[in-house]
Amino acid sequence: MIKLFRPFLVAGLLLPLALPGQAATVNTTLSPKVQQALKTNKLQDSALSLVMLPLDGPGNATVFNADISVNPASTMKLVTTYAALELLGPTFQWKTEFFTDGALTNGVLNGNLYLKGGGDPKLNMEKLWLLMRDLRANGVRTITGDLVLDRSHFVQPNLPQFNDDGGDVNKPFLVKPDSLLVNLKALRFVARNDGGKVTVSVEPPIASIRIDNQVKAVAGKQCKGDVRYNPVAQPDGVSVVVSGQLADGCNSQTYLSLLDHSTYAAGAVRAIWNELGGSIQGRDRIENVPKSARLLARAFSPDLVEVIRDINKYSNNTMAQQLFLSLGAQFRTDADGDDARAAQRVVRQWLARKGITAPHLVMENGSGLSRAERVSTREMAALLQAAWQSPYSAEFISSMPLVGMDGTMRKRLKRTALTGEGHIKTGTLNTVRAIAGYTRDSNGKTWAVAAILNDPKPWGASAILDQVLLDLYRQPKLDNSSTASVR
Template identity: 45%
Template sequence: MRLLLGALLTLLSQLALAVLPAPVLQALRSADIPPSAISVVVQSVEGGPARISHRAKQPMNPASVMKLVTTYAALDTLGPAYSWRTELLATVTPRDGVLDGDLYIRGSGDPALSMEQFWLLLRELRSRGIRDIRGDVITDRSRYALLAHDPGAFDNEPLAPYNVGPDALLLAHNALRIRLQPTEGGAPVLWSEPPLDGVQIDNRVQLVAGDCGDWKDTLFAAVQPAGNGALTLQISGRYARDCGERIWNVAPLPHADFFARALRAMWAELGGRITGRVREGVVPINAAVLGGIDSPPLAEVIRDINKYSNNVMARQLFLALSPSGVPADTVGAAAGVRAWAAQRNLPLPSLVMDNGSGLSRTERLSAYDLAALLRRAWASPVMPEFVSSMPVLAVDGTLRRRLKTSPLAGQAHLKTGSLADTRSIAGYVLDRNGQRVLMVAWLNHPNAKRAQPVLEALLEWVWNGNPQPLPTTD
């Protein structure tokens, strides 16, 4: 029995070796990653026999490549021109610069409500002559169900901006943008945007000599109470002079507190006053609209999501796929994606989604299923918007520094992903013969951090235009 089992394992190993190109196998050996840890599909965008199909139907964690499912489903469902609207409303008519009642701010889940956009919205209110708000400001987040989210649960980094959860009134990605500028003295100058009422920065950063390197890893942030509702954001650590001027994003506060403090500070800068509290509630049916602002169209939003792998924007977009008319939640969003796939006759049996961003331990997808989605997307009316949302190899987004001196530079639109035990890549490559090819590859293994040469070797093999299919191992 043992001899039979050993022979079977040897045969499976030989089959795996037969299906992967020699440079990929060499890179896997160098990284100490077995062929059984990687899934690959390479195929013409027109379909036909796969050039490579290795463990293609095995569900695996795709990391941020899952964003391709979320963005294509949204683009195909909602349309490239879809936008979100944030509104200001009241139940009383402003007079003589005074709103003698409550102001309501209704969110719709806009993934791209920036500080600049919010300033324009508040400026519209000031242009109507309103200066004093003598009631409360009531924020309506009812478009989303109450979503429990622990920002430190994923990797014990609660202030990391990529760990921000979704919110129906998400402002500036709920992140504080801290600018660091070296000086001739002993500490860099720090300043931040957006302004936050009652929040002061305690700068304890030391300016040091040496290479810039992974400069973010040497900085630390902590929030401390300062009395009477005020807070101190203490920034400490070391910052190399050679780094020059940089921007560091942190997410120090819960959504409601961040929004309230930003609102008060920005309204005060515009010369306005708020007498009451900023609290949560629901817009009454008799409220009249005082102003509103629309997000950029979805085609632009997904460019930010895919080119820069923005997790919080992907979470927001995922929730937009939940059924309308009810508070959005992740269960409804996942059901919405499945309903869309069924309507498009696009079976995705391996698909498991929990937030749509890929920043997850539980999301799963097979290379075979994503390849089917990429073929469908290539033939769809929204193909130009979808493809252009991906980073261009060696040109922009998360791939701007990859393979810059290779003939591959500029020849591929690809989405990448990485977690501690995952590396992934998927998208479209224009090979040296002028043929458009789709590729999907990801691996789950403790040595995933060594896997970049593996994926680059595969990319080069695809670009070289090897047309003969290799034996499949599915």
């Protein structure tokens, strides 16, 4: 059985053609329960922009404040990831390479070792270790020259530093993109109390990170988070003062980003090479790989479809920005200036080819971690409908969090009828709460939904967006005899 479906254009938004016996109507008001949720959270109706659009069956679309320019927070990642799927392709990969300008004799590389980054968003410690294992397996042990980092793949934009709450600037989600992004530049600190002795370790064990362990071992059976990590900059690195107290048998861990990209990458390479029994005798420096250098080893990233899953499921800002710059790097022209501007141009041209006009769209870094980025819910819904009809719709939809099950939606709407029924990307900033994606109603029909709240104090606003999804789910029961079909 094939259900008939044709789209037509209504007021700039693609809406489904009504099935036999159905009228094509558009709701322009909020449901009573959503209005009450706004009132309960002391928010005006004007704070909410909403579009709900039926995709594969009957239903009345809802369009409310849909043409207002709003900050989408992390739902902007849907624009970046969908554009990348179609422009780069689902099997696109990044590469990371080792080169040398010297000769290898009896395990000694008489020359420099060059590490060239290709913008891989998922170059973690395991992947780097495997790449360096290839070097070791090829007979390299001692490197007499320097460790040279080539970070020239991206033409970096000059964008403002973002810190939503003005707090700890060392939070991993604030890490900026880089051509040679290693392990998201994260340092994992672990404090343990084993038998009354507290130890503190860091992974990866980068030489320029030193630990000043001041944690006191205390008696007690309850493990409480009373361990503090205070980084102090030093001329030759960073000293981390670890203080507080820890009961026997307990542990505490945190992730911090304390080093610049080049220091972290070089430190990680040296730490792994030491563990593999090798040595690098020269210093660390930054320079492009000479054209005469020869390739020693190469590693490829996972396919793009796996990367966008990490970006959307867990709202990874740095990986989204890496992907945005990768779009720019792939299609950069001399007139663009940098890869962010190139990506902005490429995405606009791509939308125009799809017939989507987006006068409100402003992309700064493609992640939503920005005060400048803007979109309207009408534009977001139009993009979601286009993606529904894309040959890569399955890959795109499956990259989003499952309601009540995983990613940033794992704790929301649990033990409701909506659990597992929707793929919804979330967005959160101090002044923003947002959702966008796909969800099914009680008849098993799929809808595109974009709901964005902008307000100076949107506290409790996630409950309003959850109510939007609950109301959408509760559609009138379908009379199957009214559904057009061909056999």
